[in-house]
Amino acid sequence: MEITKELAIKLLKQMMEIRQFEDMIMELLAKNIAEGGSHLYAGMEAVAVGAISVINPDDYITSTHRGHGHAIAKDGDLKALMAEILGKKTGVCKGKGGSLHLADLSKGNLGANGIVGGGLGIATGAGLSIKLQKQNKVVLCFFGDGATNNGIFFECLNMASLWKLPVIYICENNKYAMSVSVERSHAVKDITKKALAFDIPSENVDGQDVLAVREVVSKWVNHAREGNGPSFIVANTYRYYGHSRSDPRVYRTREEEKFWRERDPIIIFGNKMKEMGILNEEEINQIEEEVKKEIEEAVDFAIKSPYPEPEELYTDLYV
Amino acid sequence: MRTITYRQALNEALDEEMARDPRVFLFGEDIAIYGGAYGVTAGLWQKYGDERVIDTPISENAIVGTALGAALTGLRPVAEIMYIDFIGLCMDQLNNQVAKIRYMFGGKCTVPLVIRTEGGAGRTLGAHHSQSLESWLIHIPGIKVVMPSTPYDAKGLLKSSIRDDNPIVFIEHKMLYNTKGEVPEEEYLVPIGVADVKKEGKDVTIVTYSRMVLFSLEAAKILEKEGISVEVIDLRTLLPIDIETVVKSVKKTNRVIIVEEDCKTGGTGAEIGMQIIENAFDYLDAPIVRVAGADVPMPKSPVLEKLAIPDVERICKTVKEMLK
Numbered sequence: 001m002e003i004t005k006e007l008a009i010k011l012l013k014q015m016m017e018i019r020q021f022e023d024m025i026m027e028l029l030a031k032n033i034a035e036g037g038s039h040l041y042a043g044m045e046a047v048a049v050g051a052i053s054v055i056n057p058d059d060y061i062t063s064t065h066r067g068h069g070h071a072i073a074k075d076g077d078l079k080a081l082m083a084e085i086l087g088k089k090t091g092v093c094k095g096k097g098g099s100l101h102l103a104d105l106s107k108g109n110l111g112a113n114g115i116v117g118g119g120l121g122i123a124t125g126a127g128l129s130i131k132l133q134k135q136n137k138v139v140l141c142f143f144g145d146g147a148t149n150n151g152i153f154f155e156c157l158n159m160a161s162l163w164k165l166p167v168i169y170i171c172e173n174n175k176y177a178m179s180v181s182v183e184r185s186h187a188v189k190d191i192t193k194k195a196l197a198f199d200i201p202s203e204n205v206d207g208q209d210v211l212a213v214r215e216v217v218s219k220w221v222n223h224a225r226e227g228n229g230p231s232f233i234v235a236n237t238y239r240y241y242g243h244s245r246s247d248p249r250v251y252r253t254r255e256e257e258k259f260w261r262e263r264d265p266i267i268i269f270g271n272k273m274k275e276m277g278i279l280n281e282e283e284i285n286q287i288e289e290e291v292k293k294e295i296e297e298a299v300d301f302a303i304k305s306p307y308p309e310p311e312e313l314y315t316d317l318y319v
Numbered sequence: 320m321r322t323i324t325y326r327q328a329l330n331e332a333l334d335e336e337m338a339r340d341p342r343v344f345l346f347g348e349d350i351a352i353y354g355g356a357y358g359v360t361a362g363l364w365q366k367y368g369d370e371r372v373i374d375t376p377i378s379e380n381a382i383v384g385t386a387l388g389a390a391l392t393g394l395r396p397v398a399e400i401m402y403i404d405f406i407g408l409c410m411d412q413l414n415n416q417v418a419k420i421r422y423m424f425g426g427k428c429t430v431p432l433v434i435r436t437e438g439g440a441g442r443t444l445g446a447h448h449s450q451s452l453e454s455w456l457i458h459i460p461g462i463k464v465v466m467p468s469t470p471y472d473a474k475g476l477l478k479s480s481i482r483d484d485n486p487i488v489f490i491e492h493k494m495l496y497n498t499k500g501e502v503p504e505e506e507y508l509v510p511i512g513v514a515d516v517k518k519e520g521k522d523v524t525i526v527t528y529s530r531m532v533l534f535s536l537e538a539a540k541i542l543e544k545e546g547i548s549v550e551v552i553d554l555r556t557l558l559p560i561d562i563e564t565v566v567k568s569v570k571k572t573n574r575v576i577i578v579e580e581d582c583k584t585g586g587t588g589a590e591i592g593m594q595i596i597e598n599a600f601d602y603l604d605a606p607i608v609r610v611a612g613a614d615v616p617m618p619k620s621p622v623l624e625k626l627a628i629p630d631v632e633r634i635c636k637t638v639k640e641m642l643k
Contacts, residue, residue, distance in 0.1 A: 035621055036443035087443060087620030098445040098619025114447025115405065116377045149376035150408070177377050179353035185376040251352045307622040317615055 001215055008278045009287060011053060011210050015045040015266045016291040017078065018069045022241070024295050025068070025085060025099075029245050033303065034086055038099045041069030043240035046265035047172050048073040050213025051140055051235075054221055060108045060126045060139040062119030064172070066239070067112025070142055071102045074109040078298040088305035095308045096316065116177075117150040119143060120169075124156040127165030127230070138166045138224045140217070146177025148191055154198075157232070161198040164229030168220045169200075171234045172207065178243045179251040195232035207237030208265045211272070238263075320503055326496040328470035329359045329435075332477035333397065335506065337367055340395060343481055344371040346386055347399030347435075356401045357437060357496050379408035383434065387417050390432040390486070397481060403438035403490060404450050417486045418461030429484040433477075439530055439580055440617050440628050441494035449617035449624070451529075451581035456488050457558040457590060463487045463511055464558040468532035470500035472555055475509025483511060492530045514561035516568065520550035523638055524568040526591055527578040528554040531629060535578050538634035549638060557587055565591070566599045573604040576637055580628050583611035610637050 022042040028034035041048065044066075052061060052073040063070035071081055077092065084091030085099045092104050103111030110126060113119045123141030130137045147153055148171055160167050171191055175182055182189060195202035201223075205216040213235060220231035238260035242249045249257075273279040323331075337343045344367075345360060351374040354361030364372035375382050379400055386398040400406055406413070413434070421428055440449040456464045463485055467473040473491070480487040517532055518539050525535045532553045539549035550568050554560060569575055575595055577588035588609040595607060613627045 036445070036619070037448070084619075087618075087622070089620075093619075095620035096445075096618045096623065098443065100445045100447060101619065114445060115408070118447075146377040149378050151378070151380050177348075178356075179349045180351075180374045180376070184374060247353075308618075308620050310622070310626055312620075313613055313615060313618065313623050313626050 001211070001218060003211065003278065005278055008273050011049055012266070012269060012273065012279070012284065013287050013291060014049045014073055015210065015269065016288055017294065018042070018045045018048070018072050019266060020291050020295045021068060021072060021078065021082070021298070024299055026241065028299070036098065037244045038085065039066040039244055040239065040241040041066050043260065043264070044172060044174060044207065044237045045069055046210035046213055046269070047170070047207045047235040047237055048142070050210040051170055051217040054214050054218040055138060055140060058108060059137050060110055060123070062110045062123040062126070062139065062141050063102070063112040064119060064142055064144055065100055065112065065114055065116065066144070067102050068099070071104065071109055071112065074104065075107050076102070076104055076109065078294055079301040082298040082302035083305045086302045086305075087307065088302055089308045090301070090305040094312065094316070096312070117143060117147040117152045120147065120152050120156045123167050124160050124165060127160060127167035128163065130166050131163065136225055138168060138221050141167055141169045143169070143171060144177060145171060145173040145175070145182050145186070145191060146180070148194055149177070149185060157195065157198045157200060157230070160230040161200050164227065166224035167230045168217060168224060169230060169232045170217070171232070172237055173234050174237050174239045176243070176251065179247070181251065191234045192232060200230050200232050202232035202234070204234045204236060207235030208263045208268055210265060210269050320501040322499045323470055323502050324496065325470045325473050325491070325498050325500070326357065326359055328474035328502050329477055329491065330361060330363070332474045332481070333360065333363060334366070336478055336481040337363065337371060342393065342395045343397060344373065344394060345397050345399065346373050346375060347382060348375055348377055348401050350374060350399055355399065357493060359435070359491070359496070360399070379405050380412055383409040383412035383417060386432055386434070387412065387420070387430065390430050391420070391428055395431045395481060397433045397435060400434060400436040402448050403436045403452050404447050406436060406452060406455070413462070414459050418459045422461060430486045431484045432486045433480045433489055434487070435489045435491065437491040437493050439492040439494060440624055443619055443621045443624050445619040446616035451612060453490055453557055454581050454585060454587045454590070457587060461486065462558065463556065464490065465511060465556050466490045466529040467555060468495065468529050468553050470498070470502050472509050472515070472553070474502055475507050476511065476555065479508045479511050487511070490529070494530050498533070509555070512556045512559045512561055514564040515553045515555055516550065516564065517553045518549065518551040520548040521572055522548045523574040523576060523641060524550045524552060524565070524572045525576050525578055525634070526552045526554065526565055528557060529580065531578045531580055534629060534631050535634055537631045538638065541631070541635055542638055547638060547642060554591070560591060560594060562594045562598055565595060569595060569599040570602045573602055574641055575603065575607045576610060576634070576641060577607065578610045578629055578634055580612050582614045583609055584614050586611055605641055608637055608641060610634055
């Protein structure tokens with residue numbers, strides 16, 4: 001796929017936004033400015049950014065408990081997302097959802113989810129809806145390796161294949177379902193094989209390479225738009241932080257973490273753009289500075305925003 | 320007496336029962352290397368190994384189903400569902416299989432199975448990690464539902480649950496894991512189905528359980544200074560409810576407030592209140608009042624989360640209004 005300077009800037013900037021957003025949340029958690037849990041997407045940026053960059057604004061995504069990256073990549077407003085994570089009135093869900101429930105339906109983001117596999121049904125249903133309404137949209141359904149061991153995964157893939165729904169199932173295989181490795185919890189280590197049972201085409205992709213992700217997702221998005229039904233992609237990636245804030249990461253080695261940090265998606269892409277002569281060092285630094293400023297503004301906005309009024313407790317339950 | 324945390328008390332209960340009975344094994348998500356999402360099983364995998372502390376895939380339906388199969392065929396599983404919010408994923412196995420199998424099969428089998436889980440709000444985790452769903456469970460004949468509030472009760476009740484030949488859902492509270500209390504070194508059991516008068520009083524009875532026991536005791540302490548004497552009953556087991564202990568108290572105070580964290584409508588308090596009416600109506604000098612959770616999904620925002628569940632101030636206010 002061709003890459004223009006404009007696209008290169010967009011991809012790099014979004015990945016940097018996600019990285020700095022997540023690093024900032026870690027800081028806010030440490031300072032007790034952010035409360036509760038937060039599952040951070042740092043290290044996995046190329047998957048969300050690459051995949052979402054090949055779909056249209058009116059296409060849908062469903063996200064996971066590690067959903068900040070998807071929300072940002074689906075054109076999320078950094079200020080409203082940050083405010084949501086802090087439980088503020090100005091948040092994208094008015095402070096009611098929080099990190100685990102980030103959603104922006106106006107942008108086609110059907111939401112993060114606190115239940116592993118919780119987005120699979122929603123994505124499959126959105127696919128059915130597209131088909132019944134004869135639209136030309138697609139759904140990118142993101143979920144983790146752990147979700148492919150849950151019943152809903154198998155039930156949804158069967159339906160999607162049976163009815164040829166336009167859903168691209170994207171498994172973000174970051175090697176661990178919380179603390180339990182793929183080796184310790186999957187009978188089949190190559191997760192793409194799970195799609196074979198449903199006659200759904202599947203393939204692995206390097207989840208640290210944003211261009212590779214674009215290439216593969218683009219192919220299956222076209223396949224879906226042409227009415228050929230679902231596909232299943234396993235993006236092999238890694239999360240830098242623990243499962244959540246309190247995770248001491250005893251289940252993986254520091255060597256393994258180092259190996260993956262050396263395959264950093266932002267550095268890989270930046271280097272490639274330099275090699276190809278599309279971006280130079282100075283431009284890359286400039287993007288990073290811009291993002292830094294955006295994140296600072298988002299945090300400032302979120303911190304200064306008020307909490308919801310007490311009456312909000314009972315609003316939004318029913319129409 | 321020594322003082323330990325609720326988390327440690329539970330850990331000791333598991334450890335002691337595993338040492339005592341080789342049929343006992345642990346089964347759930349992230350309980351081995353990680354030691355459980357809230358650290359309750361820490362160290363047990365290192366001590367008992369892969370065959371007795373088993374990390375499962377994220378497959379709640381199969382966790383409960385296979386635990387049942389193992390319980391029917393000679394083992395005594397202690398399964399863990401990480402958050403009670405995930406109980407929906409295995410409700411069919413729990414309701415249609417675990418709870419009914421003995422009855423359906425004419426009493427010809429036993430189901431010595433404990434499902435440990437944890438619930439409640441307080442960590443601003445939002446609508447999928449903060450619920451109190453005990454009232455769903457007390458509507459299932461065939462299981463028992465246990466909800467301890469103190470380290471002492473947590474240990475004694477978990478040991479009794481593991482030794483019980485009936486299926487038990489054992490619900491911990493995420494905000495209690497770090498609370499401390501006296502727990503003897505020597506072995507003891509706390510019987511299932513027996514409430515505990517945590518504080519004696521004469522003006523009004525508060526019937527409560529789990530974290531709300533702590534809030535109610537705090538309220539009782541404040542009210543004591545204002546000359547109001549509150550009796551606090553910790554139900555400890557919600558199914559079966561120890562209504563005798565409650566009735567005894569009602570006959571003394573003639574006034575009852577139920578404090579519960581779950582949603583008010585169709586909540587545990589509705590059942591408790593009705594049982595009081597059925598058993599002690601003539602002794603009531605005032606209508607029973609509930610201080611309960613709001614009928615909404617748990618909001619993330621810390622300010623809304625606090626409003627969604629009872630607090631000490633609301634309990635005090637309700638007691639004073641009742642005694643006006």
